Amino acid sequence: MPSDEIQRIFSPSIKAIYEQVVRPIKRLKPSEFEYLTMMGLIIWKCENVELYSNFVDKAKSELLESLHNYFINEKKLFCYAQRLTEIMEIISAIEKAIDKTNEDAVLSQLFDVFQCDIYFSKLFDE
DSSP, X not given: OOXXXXXXXXXXXXXHHIIIIIHHHHHHOOOHXXXXXXXXXXXXOOTTOGGGHHHHHHHHHHHHXXXXXXXXXXXXXXXXXXXXXXXXXXXXXXXXXXXXXXXXXXXXXXXXXXXXXXXXXXXXOO
């Protein structure tokens, strides 16, 4: 499939990611610590996995406690609710973008638009 056709198909998703993820990140200008906290909270999102729920909850709690200490002790922000809200909104937007990208890839495979191994199955072939 020509690249312009692929671009046409995925253009709405790419524009949405720019508006909902990139712009808010540019506006917030998060520090390296805030970026790492966002990535940690995204990585530790494990829904419907009862076996690890206590461990995951503890990891998230420690990340948020570290972020609190960072705001208070490093940034000297004693009223950081607005900034924390913006960080959580960015995390939510990233999670939605990941889901949408996965949906687009599955649909493109289903309708044979192009081949895209979203599960990296060749990594596990013997």
